[in-house]
Amino acid sequence: MTQDISPIPSPAAILARLVAFPTVSRRSNLALLDYVEDLLRPAGVRLERFESDDGTRANLWASLGPAGSGGVVLSGHCDVVPVEGQNWSSDPFELRTEAGRLYGRGTADMKGFLAASIHAMLQAAPRSLALPLHLAISYDEEVGCLGVRGMLDALSTRPERPALCIIGEPTGMRIANGHKGKRGLRACCHGQEGHSALAPDALNALHLGAAFITRLQARQEQLKATGAQDTAYDIPYSTVHVGVMHGGTALNIVPNRCDLDFEIRNVADDDPDAILAGIAEDAEEIAAPYRNRFPDARIEIEEISGYPGLETPAGTPAVALLKSLLGRDDPLIKVAFGTEGGLFQGTLGVPTLVCGPGHMAQGHxxxxxxxxxxxAECTRLLAAITDVLGEGEAAALAP
Structure with missing residues (x-):
C-alpha cells in the first residue's frame, strides 16, 4: 500500500480535534473514529471496528508491524463525562492553550494520551517494526468499562497476544501496577404503600432503605478494621459507598419502593463476592421481621456495572523496561480510579500497566x-517504545 507522506500533525493539534468531538458516554463516538481512521488509514495502519449492539458507538483496533503475538497495545477510552452544571471559563469542547496548559473536556481523562498514541502510530508507520504496535480506542468506559468488553471478547478468540498493555489514564507519567475492582449495585427496597395519616399501617420503603444504609456503613467500618489492607492506595482498604437514593412520590403517601445505587471497591485480597454475600444477609435481616404483616417486604440487590481490579506484579519485566524508557526509577503506584486494565489482563492474559499524562485531580x-x-513526556515515552519495537530486542515485549 502506498503510504501518505503528508506532514504528521502534532499531538496538541490532534488533541484539539479530539476534544472538539463531544463524545459524552452513551452518545455516538463514530465521528471521532472517522477522524482517527482518516489519519491512520493513509499511513497504512490496519483498522478494525467493533460496534455496539445499536450501531451508534464503536471500539477501534489499529495495528502496525507484523501480525502475531508480542508487542504493545496502547489503550484508552474516547468517552468523556458531561459538562452540564459545571462553570467552565471557556467552551469545554474547544481546546484552549494558556500558560503551558491545554484546557478542554477530556484533555486529562484521557484524550491527551489518545492524541500522543495516534501521533506515535503515525510516526511508526513508515518504519519496519519487528514487533507489533496496537492502538485500542474504546467507548463508554466512564459508565463501567462497558464498550471495551465486546472488542476483547472478539480478540480473545484469536491466537495473537500482545506482550504488554499500557492504559493511558492520567498518572502524572508514573507507572501504576494496580487499582481496585468495582461492583456497581442497586438495592430495590419493597414496602407497602398507604395514606400517611395511617403510616403505622403501611411499610415505608424509605425506612427500609435507611436501615440498609446503616448496615452498609457498618460493613464499611468492618472492612476498615478487619479487612485486607494495601498501603499502596490512598484508602488502603475496600470501600462501600451509596451514591443515589430514590423513593416516594408525595408527602402524604407512604412509599412502597426505594432504590439505592451503591458500590463496592475492593483491594485484591478482599473477595467482592464475599462482601456482597454479607450485604445480602443484612438486607434479608432488615426485611424478614416485616413479612408477617407485609408478605412482599424485601430488599433485592442487582449488579448494574463493574470491572475487575488490576494487580500486576512489580517484578514483571515490562515494569523495568518502562522505567528505563522513562529515565527514572520512581516507586510504583496504585490508582484510586478504575480502568479497563483488569479486563485486558483477565480476558487476554496480557500484563497491564497504567501510565499516562496529566493528573486525575484535573479530571471530571x-x-x-x-x-x-x-x-510531551508521554510523546517521548511512546516514541521510545516504538524504537524498542523496531529493534525487536526487548525480551519483555517479545512473544
Whole structure:
C-alpha cells in the first residue's frame, strides 16, 4: 500500500480535534473514529471496528508491524463525562492553550494520551517494526468499562497476544501496577404503600432503605478494621459507598419502593463476592421481621456495572523496561480510579500497566487540563517504545 507522506500533525493539534468531538458516554463516538481512521488509514495502519449492539458507538483496533503475538497495545477510552452544571471559563469542547496548559473536556481523562498514541502510530508507520504496535480506542468506559468488553471478547478468540498493555489514564507519567475492582449495585427496597395519616399501617420503603444504609456503613467500618489492607492506595482498604437514593412520590403517601445505587471497591485480597454475600444477609435481616404483616417486604440487590481490579506484579519485566524508557526509577503506584486494565489482563492474559499524562485531580471538573510538559513526556515515552519495537530486542515485549 502506498503510504501518505503528508506532514504528521502534532499531538496538541490532534488533541484539539479530539476534544472538539463531544463524545459524552452513551452518545455516538463514530465521528471521532472517522477522524482517527482518516489519519491512520493513509499511513497504512490496519483498522478494525467493533460496534455496539445499536450501531451508534464503536471500539477501534489499529495495528502496525507484523501480525502475531508480542508487542504493545496502547489503550484508552474516547468517552468523556458531561459538562452540564459545571462553570467552565471557556467552551469545554474547544481546546484552549494558556500558560503551558491545554484546557478542554477530556484533555486529562484521557484524550491527551489518545492524541500522543495516534501521533506515535503515525510516526511508526513508515518504519519496519519487528514487533507489533496496537492502538485500542474504546467507548463508554466512564459508565463501567462497558464498550471495551465486546472488542476483547472478539480478540480473545484469536491466537495473537500482545506482550504488554499500557492504559493511558492520567498518572502524572508514573507507572501504576494496580487499582481496585468495582461492583456497581442497586438495592430495590419493597414496602407497602398507604395514606400517611395511617403510616403505622403501611411499610415505608424509605425506612427500609435507611436501615440498609446503616448496615452498609457498618460493613464499611468492618472492612476498615478487619479487612485486607494495601498501603499502596490512598484508602488502603475496600470501600462501600451509596451514591443515589430514590423513593416516594408525595408527602402524604407512604412509599412502597426505594432504590439505592451503591458500590463496592475492593483491594485484591478482599473477595467482592464475599462482601456482597454479607450485604445480602443484612438486607434479608432488615426485611424478614416485616413479612408477617407485609408478605412482599424485601430488599433485592442487582449488579448494574463493574470491572475487575488490576494487580500486576512489580517484578514483571515490562515494569523495568518502562522505567528505563522513562529515565527514572520512581516507586510504583496504585490508582484510586478504575480502568479497563483488569479486563485486558483477565480476558487476554496480557500484563497491564497504567501510565499516562496529566493528573486525575484535573479530571471530571471544570477547566480540565493536561500540561504541555506532561503531553510531551508521554510523546517521548511512546516514541521510545516504538524504537524498542523496531529493534525487536526487548525480551519483555517479545512473544
Amino acid at each position: 471538573k471544570p477547566d480540565e487540563f493536561v500540561s504541555e510538559e506532561q503531553l
